[in-house]
Amino acid sequence: MADLAAVPVPRSTGLAPTVLGGIGRVVEHHWRWYRRNWRATAVSTVLQPLLFLLAFGVGFGALVGSGPNAAAATGGVPYLVWLAPALLAMSAAQSAAFESTYPVLSGFKWQRIYLAMAAGPLTGAQIGLGVLGWIGLKMLGAGAVYVLVIAAFGGITGPGIVVSLLAAVLTGLAVSSLVAAFSATVENEGTAFSALFRFVVIPMTLFSGTFFPVDRLPAVIRPLAWVSPLWHGTEIARGAALGTWRLLPTLGHLAVLLALLVLGATLVARLFTRRLAA
Amino acid sequence: MSDALVQARGLRKSFGEVEAVRGIDVDVARGEVFGFLGPNGAGKSSTMRMIACVSPRSGGTLSVLGMDPGPDGPRIRARIGVVPQLDNLDAELSVRENLEIYGRYFGLPRRHVRAKADELLEFARLTERAGDRVEELSGGMKRRLTIARSLVNDPELLLLDEPTTGLDPQARHLLWDRLYRLKREGVTQIVTTHYMDEAEQLCDRLVVMDGGVVAAEGSPAELIGRYSTREVLELRFLPERRPSAGELGRHADRVEELPDRFLLYTADGERTLGDVAAAGFVPLSSLVRRSSLEDVFLRLTGRTLVD
Numbered sequence: 248m249a250d251l252a253a254v255p256v257p258r259s260t261g262l263a264p265t266v267l268g269g270i271g272r273v274v275e276h277h278w279r280w281y282r283r284n285w286r287a288t289a290v291s292t293v294l295q296p297l298l299f300l301l302a303f304g305v306g307f308g309a310l311v312g313s314g315p316n317a318a319a320a321t322g323g324v325p326y327l328v329w330l331a332p333a334l335l336a337m338s339a340a341q342s343a344a345f346e347s348t349y350p351v352l353s354g355f356k357w358q359r360i361y362l363a364m365a366a367g368p369l370t371g372a373q374i375g376l377g378v379l380g381w382i383g384l385k386m387l388g389a390g391a392v393y394v395l396v397i398a399a400f401g402g403i404t405g406p407g408i409v410v411s412l413l414a415a416v417l418t419g420l421a422v423s424s425l426v427a428a429f430s431a432t433v434e435n436e437g438t439a440f441s442a443l444f445r446f447v448v449i450p451m452t453l454f455s456g457t458f459f460p461v462d463r464l465p466a467v468i469r470p471l472a473w474v475s476p477l478w479h480g481t482e483i484a485r486g487a488a489l490g491t492w493r494l495l496p497t498l499g500h501l502a503v504l505l506a507l508l509v510l511g512a513t514l515v516a517r518l519f520t521r522r523l524a525a
Numbered sequence: 526m527s528d529a530l531v532q533a534r535g536l537r538k539s540f541g542e543v544e545a546v547r548g549i550d551v552d553v554a555r556g557e558v559f560g561f562l563g564p565n566g567a568g569k570s571s572t573m574r575m576i577a578c579v580s581p582r583s584g585g586t587l588s589v590l591g592m593d594p595g596p597d598g599p600r601i602r603a604r605i606g607v608v609p610q611l612d613n614l615d616a617e618l619s620v621r622e623n624l625e626i627y628g629r630y631f632g633l634p635r636r637h638v639r640a641k642a643d644e645l646l647e648f649a650r651l652t653e654r655a656g657d658r659v660e661e662l663s664g665g666m667k668r669r670l671t672i673a674r675s676l677v678n679d680p681e682l683l684l685l686d687e688p689t690t691g692l693d694p695q696a697r698h699l700l701w702d703r704l705y706r707l708k709r710e711g712v713t714q715i716v717t718t719h720y721m722d723e724a725e726q727l728c729d730r731l732v733v734m735d736g737g738v739v740a741a742e743g744s745p746a747e748l749i750g751r752y753s754t755r756e757v758l759e760l761r762f763l764p765e766r767r768p769s770a771g772e773l774g775r776h777a778d779r780v781e782e783l784p785d786r787f788l789l790y791t792a793d794g795e796r797t798l799g800d801v802a803a804a805g806f807v808p809l810s811s812l813v814r815r816s817s818l819e820d821v822f823l824r825l826t827g828r829t830l831v832d
Contacts, residue, residue: 257679257680257681257710257711257712258679258681259603259604259605259678259679259680259681260603260631260632260633260678260679261600261603261604261678262603262631262632262633262678263599263600263602263603263631263632264630264631264632268632269630272626272629272630275626275629276615276626276629279618279622279626280615280617280618283617283618283619283622284617358613358615358616359609359611359613360613360614360615362609362613363609363613363614363615363627363674364630365579366577366579366602366607366609367602367603367627367630367631367678368599368600368602368603368630368631368632369599369630370598370599523579524579524580524581525580
């Protein structure tokens with residue numbers, strides 16, 4: 248049919264990605280950013296495991312030694328071997344917390360790239376889940392580097408470390424989803440993030456069984472570890488690396504992490520949607 | 526099908542107790558450039574965000590491209606382009622990457638967005654800067670890039686929220702030229718602005734908003750014809766020789782008293798100036814000009830637009 252109007256009627260592309268496709272496009276955006284800016288993070292990705300393994304694995308490990316006390320706690324393996332899979336999980340949880348605070352607030356408030364995304368066909372839920380997906384991928388990459396550094400220190404005893412890596416990423420995602428949901432409600436970073444790190448993230452990294460088993464803690468503090476996603480992740484990561492895991496407890500830890508992730512992801516989807524529609 | 530691309534009836538938006546938009550009726554026809562004019566806080570941006578299907582309405586009806594922004598938000602957003610009041614480019618990506626990644630959000634294949642980016646870079650006169658990071662661009666260039674980005678899906682409707690705020694005159698004229706080119710290509714545009722000259726330049730039709738309601742509607746010429754006289758005589762006086770508005774009012778259809786000057790509304794400014802001088806009033810300076818939308822706004826609201 249011929250259009251005789253003097254002015255053409257424009258036809259937009261009118262396309263929108265599928266639900267998963269939209270999430271993938273958000274990941275793609277961050278990947279593009281990373282490809283251009285990876286050098287800035289590369290040094291710390293290698294340096295951080297190096298420093299931690301040197302300080303705690305080698306230095307502190309020498310102090311712990313292999314006396315009967317230490318052997319009772321580590322099950323007889325060298326402290327560095329016992330520590331390494333837990334550090335992997337801790338590193339994932341820490342970087343997850345960081346990646347889900349300032350960068351997320353920036354997406355809403357400073358650079359406002361989430362607002363740009365939401366002006367197109369993407370939904371708030373797709374944007375939030377895409378951000379989580381990217382953080383997961385980044386943790387997987389950084390974790391793989393961590394594993395290589397552990398190997399260089401002779402901290403690996405078998406292929407179970409690959410499962411430790413996956414457990415670390417799952418732990419990170421659970422933390423990331425909850426923190427990102429919180430960040431979506433933060434209007435002004437002021438004290439919100441420093442309080443989060445001071446009162447939640449740092450205690451979590453100290454008391455989740457990374458450096459010593461939680462049963463060495465006073466009985467009143469022990470329940471704190473049980474609510475910590477990092478403790479559940481550490482138990483799986485260490486059990487897999489040392490081959491000491493038992494089926495039922497491991498399934499329990501896995502169930503807790505998955506439940507937290509589902510809760511966090513649901514909150515992220517809702518709170519991103521709400522914030523972007525304000 | 527009706528030719529109205531956007532139709533609002535009794536459209537309202539409230540934030541808690543605050544009513545930003547208090548029941549407005551709007552029709553935007555295909556191919557026209559439609560303006561929302563008003564001071565800060567008039568409800569322009571809230572209205573735009575409802576039309577852009579990002580902010581749910583609090584009341585009334587709204588249809589955009591024949592669909593309801595409630596259930597059909599993503600489908601509508603796939604067919605419109607949005608230039609927000611504040612740039613939200615990814616400052617750490619290159620100019621070209623910003624265009625390409627944005628195209629990807631619209632489900633477009635990589636090859637398509639690469640070709641489209643070339644075309645848009647040309648359109649925005651940014652081809653030379655394609656590889657530069659956005660943070661290195663000037664304000665005007667960022668604005669042009671934001672407009673180029675909004676065109677990545679060949680939108681039928683383009684929403685521009687204060688497109689030239691903060692730009693120097695040269696950058697503004699370049700943007701106006703680009704918007705005019707889009708109009709000739711048939712892209713319907715909705716523009717908010719608090720610049721009168723911008724509204725007169727760009728808009729076929731506009732509404733004047735104030736306090737969340739529509740104060741007047743029409744083409745710039747219609748509004749001027751309806752609410753103002755052909756010419757305006759602006760007079761400044763030394764404070765000690767300043768006459769009252771009433772004394773000057775005898776010589777004009779209407780007088781507005783501003784802190785620094787009087788505006789005398791009249792069909793013939795030069796003649797009125799002669800009358801005022803003959804009556805013994807000696808102004809420090811005088812200016813005769815055509816009526817503008819600024820005068821319409823002043824008449825409707827009793828306030829100037831930009832303070």
